[in-house]
Amino acid sequence: MSSQLIQEILAPLESLRLIDPHSHINPHSAASKTLADILGYHYYTELAHSAGCPREHIEEPGITPKEKVGRLIPWLATIENTAQYNWLLEMCRSFFQFQHDRITKDNWESLYDRSLEVLQAPNWERAVIERSGLDGVFLTNDFDDPLEGFDTSFYVPCLRTDDLVFHLVRGDVRQRLQKATSMAIGDATSLKKAIGCLFSHFKQRGARACAISLPPDFAPEPESEAVISGIVTKVFSGSEIDEDSMRRLSNFVFWTLAEFCADFKLPFDLMIGVNRRVYESGVYQGQDLYDKRTSLILYKRLLNAFPQVTFPISVLSETCNQELVSYAWIFPNVVTSGHWWYSNIPVFIERDCRSRLQAVPITKQIGYYSDMYKLEFALPKFAMYRRILAKVLAEDFVLDRGWSVERAVSSGIQILRGNVETIF
Amino acid sequence: MSSQLIQEILAPLESLRLIDPHSHINPHSAASKTLADILGYHYYTELAHSAGCPREHIEEPGITPKEKVGRLIPWLATIENTAQYNWLLEMCRSFFQFQHDRITKDNWESLYDRSLEVLQAPNWERAVIERSGLDGVFLTNDFDDPLEGFDTSFYVPCLRTDDLVFHLVRGDVRQRLQKATSMAIGDATSLKKAIGCLFSHFKQRGARACAISLPPDFAPEPESEAVISGIVTKVFSGSEIDEDSMRRLSNFVFWTLAEFCADFKLPFDLMIGVNRRVYESGVYQGQDLYDKRTSLILYKRLLNAFPQVTFPISVLSETCNQELVSYAWIFPNVVTSGHWWYSNIPVFIERDCRSRLQAVPITKQIGYYSDMYKLEFALPKFAMYRRILAKVLAEDFVLDRGWSVERAVSSGIQILRGNVETIF
């Protein structure tokens, strides 16, 4: 009865076409070319590595895609229980007509061959987009991305700013910035100007958001331009700066970004809580973790200072979800955004989804984004979310509150798609 | 089957008459006079504001109640998903014969007119009390409340102490204290005496508890009277004191309150975790948030020092609920108390209720309080809690443990009402 109801709500959500508001797609190589592009996703390599597969085995230079897949296959048996494995199975079934319950040493080669046929067919990119019902995919572009050679109305540029806020002390980052803006930077004013230049470029090319991932202890504050100027001069002349100066410089750049978000009317995606390189011997992209001891109170000053900027906020630790709900319930400029990384498994999604629906205005909820590196992942990730959303709508709204199925579906559509269009 | 069982348990819980152990009712104006008193509750104004309604629009001086309601109506569409909206709907249905699924620009005026008839009928206060099955309502009185002109056997006084602990540096607070006690305060001894005077007054007028809300970083410790005397002298002569002195003064007053709770045999309600005025541009009463990084370990010394005082504890962040359960499981003087504010939505209530029932002696659980400002809110808030409690009793006790329905109901009654009578 309840499962039939869930199906009724799910069906229209499944046929809904989507705009994916956050991904890491490279628009010049958006679709997978081989199964190795799919199995090479850090969600699989890190789990295989965690289960015992040596890193060198996976990352050995020069191995062919088929060899790489072949080396990962034996480890899949140890992660069949995971949500991530379920995405893999769903991709193989949907895209490659895979019929088995498990991917094993006996069936993987035929799967590989079949997948190769599919992935290397002309127009696969278009096909996977259609099959996945995507009307648009937001990117996460380096600040010096020329944003050329792709259709920016489908692959929507977003300005990723981690390097600017946290890595200006690296020579390569400074050079990229000066080159991208054709500017010589020597003080706070010229740095600000250069950043404005990036915003102009991104905005002209159709960017819809500025985005950044932040460590759990980041606590942005404004800094005086006078103090910062000295630091910028030092940094851009290649001198070392101490930790306190680095923190101030980060604050200054971050605050400047928020100011330009206001000027350019761009939402500022905050992805809060990641510690980089916690496990330095981990596989590529499988080294980051977090410290749950963080709080949105650290953003008090920012949220008060920029009422005109919308902040779609993602939190890495599920223990921060209630704060996110409460801050979005009070602050007009805080929007709940998706289910990020370590919180992107059903048990956390369901509870987070439920609490947001129970306490945040429905107009302020971005249901889900894929965070994907290759287009094939949109389908299973959004499918997971749609099933959970349908369940929550069925139980909390149709059964508990007596809503009609139509009304529940319409709320689901707003969260899945409507809000993406109104917020960005 | 399970839903029929829930109904069986729910029915007797719904007919149970209640004592509400924590509210903000003004006994001189306990019931709403117009729908604006209901929709003016910060739960609605802050959500409407969060969804985009300008504060000035809601708080414009001089607008009529009907105008105020009219201005909030369009924003209700954005918060229909929330638990708070559901309370509103339940009030309108129960009290004003509202028949629709939604309150809209097309039906609100007739609702307003009908509600006016009801709310302004003679004896509405008595009627809403009867309809809601209330046998008593605890208040939260300012320390200088004369506690006169109302029936203290129904509207039970409780001494609210936030001002004493945190705001003695404000001249108006000091004056109110000296006036209320007719005492000149100049040192620790006289301050203590004045506080004792308040306890006498409250106790004589039938007070059943002392209550306070506390910021997440509060960590009470005893202070030496000698040191404090100097600080009190300074403060009461109008001099400024530094942050450390303020902290010590707060500690001293807080500790003194606990001592008087022991002397006067009053439970001390601790409501832990709120940061005031985080969002300063928020609507009235819609500015407070929290920092989840707090712990009951901060109260270690207090709980050990006052074994004879009962501490009904509420926590603002749901991440503190397990600590509350564990501390109540070990400390005889810790009682779990209700579901407070940002934790007062079904998803958190259900889990918190479940964990308390699984690990805390049943005699030490205060199920719920309304926290209401107007009497009409008792009905939908307690209704929400009763449904959740019935569900938990059905699933965890009747189905999982083979309890009879009668036994489950009797536990529910103890949590909803019995413990309020034995604890306070």
Add this chain to the structure above:
Amino acid sequence: MSSQLIQEILAPLESLRLIDPHSHINPHSAASKTLADILGYHYYTELAHSAGCPREHIEEPGITPKEKVGRLIPWLATIENTAQYNWLLEMCRSFFQFQHDRITKDNWESLYDRSLEVLQAPNWERAVIERSGLDGVFLTNDFDDPLEGFDTSFYVPCLRTDDLVFHLVRGDVRQRLQKATSMAIGDATSLKKAIGCLFSHFKQRGARACAISLPPDFAPEPESEAVISGIVTKVFSGSEIDEDSMRRLSNFVFWTLAEFCADFKLPFDLMIGVNRRVYESGVYQGQDLYDKRTSLILYKRLLNAFPQVTFPISVLSETCNQELVSYAWIFPNVVTSGHWWYSNIPVFIERDCRSRLQAVPITKQIGYYSDMYKLEFALPKFAMYRRILAKVLAEDFVLDRGWSVERAVSSGIQILRGNVETIF
């Protein structure tokens, strides 16, 4: 339908024989001799005390076991709702043919008499082991335990190291260490050697793990042997040391333990998060609580430094479970281990179990351990866990993912038993 499915999965899990990977069993007195050994478990005394039973009443010297039980009986009425009471009932029903729903002043004496017959029968130890399906029980031995006089293939020794890491400043602990190793300790080198000596002894007697419980603020770092030598010399000559030196000494011993775990190929059980003696007037073993503000990030350096050591990690606060899941998802040497103490109630177990199954390689999950002091507790505690595991497998895997019952059961077996054999 779902409940029938759960039964289908549960049945084979219930008939599975187990190895209990963590207990506090004294192998020289493993089974209860009277009901007082069962009701004297801190889970009951602390709850009774919390509900109002005076400590002196329970801990009065010289009272007979029957008197002790008789004094606890009246308080049971206040804790019938708890999971712990349910274990008690399950033990009484399974072992003593108790037929009632509740243990009351009217029926406890016949229960007591019946239990006495059972518990004092010859071979009760063997009988309860058989009834509980135990193939082995891990102990937690003091470092100076001779490990003699019991069958170490069934009662598997584990080296408990709390005293070494945190209490070397106590004269009795130092004497026990010097006596156990027959060594004079005077500097870092000899201390290290002595610890190695303990490892040799334990390993020879079949130890399978080193174990420790850690306070929430512990953050292990390596220390220089030169610095530590001076501290060791001081401590072993009976001089006082300051807090910083104590912290360094703890670090040094802890790091040394990890090194020997590597050398001796022993897993190192970390039980993270307990504050000892928070409630000093609590009953025996009922004084410890915790501070949820801790993070696995504190173990970053350790986990990176010892890739060859397996760390089965238990966390005391449920708010740490997601971190545990995430760290086990990335770090090959982190294993999720059981459901500890204040997190060992159904509501937390279910969610923690669910999240681990959704995101951690199945080979890296130790489902459950009893933590018991007397053998009788294995049955009801594992029964509780098996029911929850069966429910999660039924809902998340058979229903949601279309797994066969056989496959779900086989995963359950791996978590309950298989991994204990492969990991230790």
